[in-house]
Amino acid sequence: MGKKLSQDQIEHYKEKGYVSPVDAFTREQAAGYLKELESFEASQGRQLTKGFNFKPHLLFPWVDSIARSPAVLDAVEDILGPDILLFHLSVWPKNAHDSAFINWHQDATYFGLAPSTQLTVWVALSDAPVEAGCMEVVPGSQKLGQLHHGQNHTDNILLSKGQTVDVPFDKSHTEFMPVSAGQMSLHDTFLVHASGPNTTDHRRVGLGFSFIPASSRCTSKTRLTASLVRGKDHGNFDLETPPVVANGEAERALHAEAVRRFRASNDEQAAAY
Ligand SMILES: O=C(O)CCC(=O)C(=O)O
Structure with a gap:
């Protein structure tokens, strides 16, 4: 038994590369977070999507608080x-x-991480059933290690570089990870996954947190920033400062620099690919 996950869930993660759904927040808390996100979007007249969707934990205390919550971190630990x-x-x-x-x-x-140990926690702020385009995974595919990816820059592909596995892999058996508002899923850095269009009448919104052990480093020349959310630092990143004022001037400056470095590192890794 772990701090948050049962022994079965931990075994499932190791074997299949994911665990879902896991209760994290109440529906009311999730609705409150979504309201925060949408009132910011309304104030800016634009949505937090492709091009504007990286590292919002540096702008908004409510996002930072999710990243540091025991509900999330106990499972990550x-x-x-x-x-x-x-x-x-x-x-x-x-x-x-x-x-x-x-x-x-x-x-x-x-990502260019060494070792390549990373897990994504996807926290649902609204319901994400199969019809709304929740994630679909190839169970056990994390054991394949890094597969080659190409880039596909079609407009309605959401990933920033449209990265797509471009070698054959077996997707004859897949599983969906539907999550309700307030629940989360966890998946491994090498798990092959995708998500489809939203065919429902409601907006599907989730936050994808990428956590790593503090002992990991990034192999890019660009030195990256990261937030120490639990335990002790190992000195491999410049530590990010949590936001105090939502979208404040100092917060915007730190955020812009952190995103600049992250994009530069991604470009380096893609160029060397
Ligand atoms: O939001 C999605 O549908 C997919 C997100 C994703 O691929 C991820 O969090 O790793």
Whole structure:
């Protein structure tokens, strides 16, 4: 038994590469978070989607508080151990009847981590059933290690570089990870996964937190930033400062620099691929 996950869930994660659904927040808390996100979007006149969807934990205390909550970190610790960094965070909202989708990919691609140990926690702020385009995974595919990816820059592909596995792999057996508002899923950095269009009448919104053990480093020349969310630092990243004022001036400056470095590192890794 772990701090949050049962022994069966931990074994399932090791064998299949994911565990889902896991209760994290109440529906009311999730609705409150979604309201925060949408009132910010309304104030800016734009959505937190492709191009504007990286590292919002540096802008909004409510996002930072999710990343540091025991509900999330106890589960992460059960898999990664006690010293934990938040390496990255992306938001991929899909509006009602949105054709946007995410191709088959592995999160490790272009991260350049050594060792390549990383887990993504996807926290649902609204319901994400199969029809709304929840994630679909190839169970056990994390054991394949890094597969080759190409890039597909079609508009309605949500990943920033449209990275897509471009070698044959067996997808004759897949599983969906439907999650209700307030629940989360966890998946391994090498798990092959995708998500389809949203065919429902409601907006599907989730936050994808990328956690790594603090002992991991990034092989890029660009020195990256990360947030120490639990345990002790191992000195491999410049530590991010949690936001105090939502979208404040200092917060915006730190956020812009962290995102600049993350994109530069991704470009380096993609160029060397
Ligand atoms: O939001 C989605 O549909 C997919 C997100 C994803 O691929 C991830 O969090 O790793």
